[in-house]
Amino acid sequence: MRKPVEQIEEATILFAGDSGDGSQTIGTQMTETTALIGNDVATLPDYPAEIRAPAGSLAGVSGFQLHFSSEQIHTPGDLCDVLVAMNPAALKVQLNKLKPNGILIVNVDNFARRNLRLAGYESNPLEDDTLTKYQVFKVELTQLTRKALETTNLTTGEIDRCKNFFALGMILWFYNRPMEYTMKWIKAKFAKKPEYIESNILALRAGNTYCEATEQFAVSYDVKPAVFEPGTYRNIEGNMATVLGLVAASHQSGLPLVYGSYPITPASDILHGLAQYRNFGVVTMQMEDEIAAVGVAIGAAFSGALGVTGSSGPGLALKSEAINLAMIAELPIVICNIQRAGPSTGMPTKTEQSDLLQMFYGRNGESPVPIIASSRPYDCFEAVYEACRIAVKYRTPVIFLSDLYIGMGAEPWKIPQLSELPEIRPDFAASADSNNGFEPYLRDPETLARPWAKPGTPGLEHRIGGLEKSDVTGHVSYDAENHEKMVEIRAEKVARIADDIPPTEVFGAQEGEILLLGWGGTYGAIRTVVENCVAEGLPIGHVHLRHLNPFPKDLDDILQRFKKVLIPELNSGQLLQLIRSTYLINAVGLNKVQGQPFHVFELHAKIDEILKEIGHL
Amino acid sequence: MKRKRTSRIPAGAPTLTRADFKSDQDTRWCPGCGDYSILTQTQQIMPELGIPKENIVFISGIGCSSRFPYYMNTYGFHTIHGRAPTIASGVKMANPDLSVWVITGDGDALSIGGNHFIHLMRRNFDINVLLFNNRVYGLTKGQYSPTSERGQKMYQSTPLGSLDTPFNPISLALASGATFVARSVDIDSGHLRPMLKAAFEHKGTSFIEIYQNCHIYNDATFELYREKEFKTDHTVLLEHGEPLVFGAARDKGIRLNGFQPEVVDTTNGEYSIDDLIVHDQYAEDTTLANFLAGMSDTPDMPHPMGIFRSVRHPCYEDLMTNQVRTAKERMGDGDLEALLNDGETWTVP
Numbered sequence: 027m028r029k030p031v032e033q034i035e036e037a038t039i040l041f042a043g044d045s046g047d048g049s050q051t052i053g054t055q056m057t058e059t060t061a062l063i064g065n066d067v068a069t070l071p072d073y074p075a076e077i078r079a080p081a082g083s084l085a086g087v088s089g090f091q092l093h094f095s096s097e098q099i100h101t102p103g104d105l106c107d108v109l110v111a112m113n114p115a116a117l118k119v120q121l122n123k124l125k126p127n128g129i130l131i132v133n134v135d136n137f138a139r140r141n142l143r144l145a146g147y148e149s150n151p152l153e154d155d156t157l158t159k160y161q162v163f164k165v166e167l168t169q170l171t172r173k174a175l176e177t178t179n180l181t182t183g184e185i186d187r188c189k190n191f192f193a194l195g196m197i198l199w200f201y202n203r204p205m206e207y208t209m210k211w212i213k214a215k216f217a218k219k220p221e222y223i224e225s226n227i228l229a230l231r232a233g234n235t236y237c238e239a240t241e242q243f244a245v246s247y248d249v250k251p252a253v254f255e256p257g258t259y260r261n262i263e264g265n266m267a268t269v270l271g272l273v274a275a276s277h278q279s280g281l282p283l284v285y286g287s288y289p290i291t292p293a294s295d296i297l298h299g300l301a302q303y304r305n306f307g308v309v310t311m312q313m314e315d316e317i318a319a320v321g322v323a324i325g326a327a328f329s330g331a332l333g334v335t336g337s338s339g340p341g342l343a344l345k346s347e348a349i350n351l352a353m354i355a356e357l358p359i360v361i362c363n364i365q366r367a368g369p370s371t372g373m374p375t376k377t378e379q380s381d382l383l384q385m386f387y388g389r390n391g392e393s394p395v396p397i398i399a400s401s402r403p404y405d406c407f408e409a410v411y412e413a414c415r416i417a418v419k420y421r422t423p424v425i426f427l428s429d430l431y432i433g434m435g436a437e438p439w440k441i442p443q444l445s446e447l448p449e450i451r452p453d454f455a456a457s458a459d460s461n462n463g464f465e466p467y468l469r470d471p472e473t474l475a476r477p478w479a480k481p482g483t484p485g486l487e488h489r490i491g492g493l494e495k496s497d498v499t500g501h502v503s504y505d506a507e508n509h510e511k512m513v514e515i516r517a518e519k520v521a522r523i524a525d526d527i528p529p530t531e532v533f534g535a536q537e538g539e540i541l542l543l544g545w546g547g548t549y550g551a552i553r554t555v556v557e558n559c560v561a562e563g564l565p566i567g568h569v570h571l572r573h574l575n576p577f578p579k580d581l582d583d584i585l586q587r588f589k590k591v592l593i594p595e596l597n598s599g600q601l602l603q604l605i606r607s608t609y610l611i612n613a614v615g616l617n618k619v620q621g622q623p624f625h626v627f628e629l630h631a632k633i634d635e636i637l638k639e640i641g642h643l
Numbered sequence: 644m645k646r647k648r649t650s651r652i653p654a655g656a657p658t659l660t661r662a663d664f665k666s667d668q669d670t671r672w673c674p675g676c677g678d679y680s681i682l683t684q685t686q687q688i689m690p691e692l693g694i695p696k697e698n699i700v701f702i703s704g705i706g707c708s709s710r711f712p713y714y715m716n717t718y719g720f721h722t723i724h725g726r727a728p729t730i731a732s733g734v735k736m737a738n739p740d741l742s743v744w745v746i747t748g749d750g751d752a753l754s755i756g757g758n759h760f761i762h763l764m765r766r767n768f769d770i771n772v773l774l775f776n777n778r779v780y781g782l783t784k785g786q787y788s789p790t791s792e793r794g795q796k797m798y799q800s801t802p803l804g805s806l807d808t809p810f811n812p813i814s815l816a817l818a819s820g821a822t823f824v825a826r827s828v829d830i831d832s833g834h835l836r837p838m839l840k841a842a843f844e845h846k847g848t849s850f851i852e853i854y855q856n857c858h859i860y861n862d863a864t865f866e867l868y869r870e871k872e873f874k875t876d877h878t879v880l881l882e883h884g885e886p887l888v889f890g891a892a893r894d895k896g897i898r899l900n901g902f903q904p905e906v907v908d909t910t911n912g913e914y915s916i917d918d919l920i921v922h923d924q925y926a927e928d929t930t931l932a933n934f935l936a937g938m939s940d941t942p943d944m945p946h947p948m949g950i951f952r953s954v955r956h957p958c959y960e961d962l963m964t965n966q967v968r969t970a971k972e973r974m975g976d977g978d979l980e981a982l983l984n985d986g987e988t989w990t991v992p
Contacts, residue, residue, distance in 0.1 A: 062989055207987065254991045258984060270983060277979045284737050286729075304970035306977030309736055309963055314762040318729040321722075321759070325702075325733020328720055329741065333733060351723050441983050481718040481734070481741050484697045489666065489713050491721025492705075501668065502713065 029238070031202060034247050036095035038103030039197060042120040043112030044081050045074060045088040048190035053090025054436075055194055059207045061261040061438050064251025065094040068550060069436045070102035070623065075291070075375045082136075082144040087119040096250040100402070100550030102435065104625040108200070110193055112136060112167070114145035121156075130160045131196065133189070135168035163242050167192055174232035178225050188229040195233025202248045205230055255440060262439040264432040265292070267406035268336075268362060269299030273306050274407070275414035276332050279450035284326035285310045286319035286335045291374045292430040293364040296336045316344035320361065324348060327357040328490075330454060330480030332414060336362035339381045340371060343388065349423050350389040353516070355490045356467075356476050358417035358424075362410065365429040365546075367621040376621025377431035379546045380597035385425045386575060386604070392513045394520040396420070397575040399427040401549035404439035406432065409572055415450045416523055421475045427574070429596075431547040431623050455479040455486055464488055466500040473526075474519035524576040530569055530584060537587035538565025539642050540633060543613070545571040545601055548594055551624035558626075559633065564642075566633065574601070577608065585609055590636055592616060594629055650740055651693050659690040666716040672707060677829030677855035678775060682714055684835045685744075685773075689717075692742070692843055699742045702731045704751040707782045708775035708855070711746040725756025728763035728772070732959075735768045739960040742843065745772040750780050753789040753810050764819035764848055766959040771842045771849045774812055775829070777857040778864045785860035797860075812852045813936040813951055817929050823849035824932065824951040828869050829856060834880075834948060841950060847958055868946050881935065881949030886919035889945050896920075897938070897945075904934050906944065924950045 039056065041049040050071055061067050070091040079086030093103035109124040111117040113136040124130060137152055151157055152164060171189040172182065191212075198205055209227055216222040237243045262270075276283035287297040287310065301310045309326075313319040316337055323333030337345065342363050352359050365381045367373035385397050396416050400409035406428055413426040455477035458464035466488040467476050479486035488500060496503035497511055532541075534556045544552045549570050556568040569584060571577070585591055585605070591613035593602045599615040606613055616632045618624060664686040672678045689699065699717040703709035705724035712719030718741075722730045727745045735743045745763075752760045752774050763770070778795070780786040786800035790812065794804040816824045823845040827838040835853065842849035854865040867877040879889040879897060887897035894910045896919035907914040923931060932952040938944040971977075 058987060062987055064989065064991075256991050258988050258990045260984070260986055260988045273977070273982065274979055277977065282737065284733060286733065303977060303982070304967045305974040306979075306982070307967055307971075308977075309967070311732070311736065311963075313729065314758055317726060318732075318759055318762065321726045321729025322733035322736065324722075325720075325730035325735075326737035327733075328700075328730070329734045329737035331733075331737035333737075347723055348726060355720070441988065444980055444983075480738070481700045482698055482738060484695065487697055487716055487718050489668075489715075489719035489721065491712070491719075492723055493721065 029243070030245050031248050032245050034249055035097065036093065036099065037108065037201065037247065037249060038091065038093045038106045039108045039110070040089055040091045040106040040120055040123055041110045041193070042087055042089040042116035043190070044115070045076065045086050046078055046081070047088070047112045048187070049088050049090050049112070052190045052194040053092055055208045055211060056197060056203070057092055057436055058211070058261055059198065059203045060092070060094045061259070062207055063203060064254075065096065065249055066099045066252040066254070067092065067094045067261070067437055068099055068102045069093070070431065071434050073375055075373070080144075082113055082115055082141045084115045084119055084145060087116050089116070089120055091123075094249060096252050098252060100553045101623070101626060104627055108197070110197065112190075112193070114141045114147055114151070117151060118145045118147065124160060126159050128160055129163065130157060131163045131165055131193070133167035133193075134164040135166050165196070170232065170236060171229050174228055175225050178221065178228070180221065180225055185225065188225050191226045191229040192233035192236075195230040196237050199234045199237035200243070200246050202246050205234060254438070257440040259438045259440055261436055262404055263295075263434060263436045264400065264403035264406045264428055265295040265364065265434065266299055267404050267439065268296055268400075268410045268426075268428060268433070271407040271410035272300065272334055272360075272414065273303055273308060274447060275411050275450055276308065277306060278444070278447050279332065279414070279418060279452055281330070281332035281418070281452055283308045284322060284331045284333050286313050286322035286333070287311070288313055288316045288319045288337065288341060290338050290341050292366055292433050293336045293338050293341070293362065295433070296362060296364070316341040317348055320345040320348040320359070323359045324352050324355075324357060327352070327359045328355075328481070330452070330478070332418070333357075333359040334362065335359065336364065338364050338366045338374075339368045339384065342381060342384060346389045349395065350391065350393050351492045352423040353389070353393050353395055354492055354495070356421045358421050358478070360410070360413045360417050360424050360426055362426045362428065364433045365427065373621045375430070377429050377547065377623060378596050378619065378621060379429055379548070380600065380619065381427070382545075382574065382597065382600040383603070385427065392517065394517045395575065396422060396424045396520055396523055396573075397427060398424060398572055399546045399574055400432060401546060401570050401572065403432050403435045403437045405549075407439070407442070411447065412572070415448055416526075418450050418452055419475065419526070420473055420519060420523060421478055422520065427546060429547045452478065454483070456483065458485055462499075465498050466490060467495055468498050469515070474515060474522060521576050523573070524579045527573050527578055530578045530580050532584055533568040534560040535565040535567040538567065539588065539640060540566045540590045540592055540636055541585065541588035542566065542568045542629075543571070543585070543591055543593045543601070543605065544568070544595070545574055548596065548624055551626055551629055552594060554626050555629040555633065558630070564637070571601075582609055585611055585613075589640055590614065592632065592636060594624060594632070596623065650695060650698055652695050659696060661686045661690065663696060664689045664716050666714050668713045670714050671710065673859050675858050676707070677777070677857070678708060678711070680830045680832065681773070681775065681835065681853060681855065682711065684832050685839060686715070688836050688839050688843075691840065694742055698740060699744070700734055701744045701746060702727045702734065703746040704756060705782070706748040706751045706780070707857075708746055708748040709751060725751055725754070725759060727751070728756065728759040731770050732763065732766065732768055735770055736960050736963065739769070739964060743768075743770045745770060747772065747774050749774065749776045749778060749788045749790040749812070753812060753815070757789070761815065761819040764816055764821040764850065767820070767822055767847045767956050768960055769846055769848070769958045772851070773839075774850065774852050775855040776812060776852050777855045777861055778809075779857050779861035781857045781860050811936060811940055813939070814933065816850045817932050817936055817952060821850050821952070822847040822956045823953050825850070826852045826854070826946070826948050826951070828854045828865070828948065830869065838949070841953070845953055847956055868948075877945050878948050879945040881922050881924065881947050881951065883922055883924045883950070886916050886921050888916065888919065899934065904938055904941075904944065924953045926952070927954055
């Protein structure tokens, strides 16, 4: 008889093991299946910088957190309902993320003395009182996988590598998810190694059957599909959405895409993604360094292509001189910064949003550059597309900010119709429109954009460069008045972009006690908290900025409508400084610089504190 | 014999002259600078290339030589220090039909831009690189450069003499896989012009080191190879298929003694012209070119002038264009709607 199924609204699972254990693989598979059966999902991969740290060590623990629900959700969840720990190190590192009375599934076969010692356990936590407040399920994952695969011709080492699919089979049973999507993926993944198809599917099935048979598990759970707007959906990671946004901008503008890049975590996936699309005319150039990567983007833009480069904070530091060249030469390029925890090399596999001031100010001289930030994985598509639109229309470098958390996180995405995408018009100069011949700095009176004349166009031969230019003619100029004028024009051109962005959306209260003002990857945590507050009837609103330079024109007015402005950021208060100095308001920050996203409870605590302060509670 | 991508001027179009390539900007190098001659020779050969003016792009970095694009009435981009090769690569990649020229100096190409220089050489874009070597930083008022001889005394920066071993630009280019490597002299118009044209005609990255005199900060550094009264005895012209003979009386030659090139007298009976190295600029193997390149590092050896190496290798931009074409043939032209809807999708009614 089938075991009883209990309906629940949502669940959070954390898979954790050695970096080589395949936690990311089964986490991704669980995400795919869960999205395909209609739940809303959000994920958080958390992995070490080392490719293969010593097996069983604390440094080598790789985790994948997955939150799914029958309601709309915005974060991968604070604490987990289920923790799958493949070894003692994983248990040690991740146990604090498991809810009290949460379900803990451990691979007991890995709890031998050596692994316990590597994890720093003096006694076996499965035998002492470490785990008394959890529901512990001890599973002989390695032995059971070996038994299930004993008829195959694989070596023990190969068999042991299948145990992650045994674990996935268990979790699929536990949450009543079908195995078919994973089987389909296994078949495609190992198309060239049929013996691995059979073994991984055997392991998956064995895990599933084990749960049905064993008396350890009395019930399973089901999470009904969430209600989504009508449309066609797919599951997407932030970096993949960035890739698609760039390809879309190239396609819709008719500008060939040239992407210059140097490998760096967590931006390399954009290079990997774009490299698949040569049939869209996409050229990816892996260059000798970060400077060369932005150099080819600038050269491509001078030639009349869509020049794009991507990196993370340390790479952006190297690119800054070249970005300034694109700024003064007024050439359209897009620079993607997938932020990670700094300073210096920092923590390459951890998230942070601490490059905002670097992007604003990290160049010599007066150097205004538009900055656009994505707020969640699927938003990378629209945000990077918008960065391309602004770059082309205003002939300016544009910085697109994402971060590791949204770049590597995944969620369902309602696929847009091509007709919904804004127009991007290169409007190349075709002929000299002045009696003095072609004047490369004769501007559009409305946008202040200069003409984009690509080599190969007869009669428009001209010279540009990094030296200050004379207004209109673009000739080299050391004239004092002209320099000040050009500085002002370049600033004004960027400021006018504010006329070209839609009104700011205020979620929740339109005025009242507290406005939570955010940008970038903190969207999910902030929106969850504000939804909760609004449900409680609290006069709290949320604005999430996509355009950081220039700020939206209506922002000043919105900030004035709230008693307190709270700016949560994964840095020491960078937007906070900008807002305080721009609008002269006493905004306050909630700051976390741990390489980890906000927990919802952290924001609630801060809101309660402010509400008390201003006498609302 | 070779196929340049660059479009040719259609028959019947008006003939261009040197004047068409002069920009309206005043040239601002020091009077007597070797750069003037290089500019003139370059403007001179442009009409002879047979390509439309609008298809020509000059790209430079920073330094005295890098002002060059402002004086050419073509497309031009004066970029940032050392980075011209990267920007030129982007220009060429985005439009392989353009004739792209990089103007650089010893500091720009070999110091701050050393990394880009070697990688440009190995990628073999069809780009021409003219390195004005004057063995000094001129624009910053006289500091030793990566080609300055060790011990060079610059009264401000290295009053006791520089400590660095100089780069040999020809050896560096060869080691980086350059497919066309040549050397010429700023004021020798009769040699420089054909070198510039040969660089243009070569399909692939063409590198010319041009000995250029900075008479303000490093006057006469190349006196022996530049001035009429010395150069016949201190330079040897490289001509494909010809023995390496030099000297006012054509009485000296270069032969290989083991692994060492040496100067021999061809008139005293011990050696004849048959003992001399015969130049082969088309050799795929770089051994000979490396021997010749090393001569300028050896005291008392004449400096070779001309084409050290000229071989045909695939160009980066053509290989990339091929990848794009093959992908389109295999998968069809990119269909954005299909791409966005790729993979597992589900529809909410």
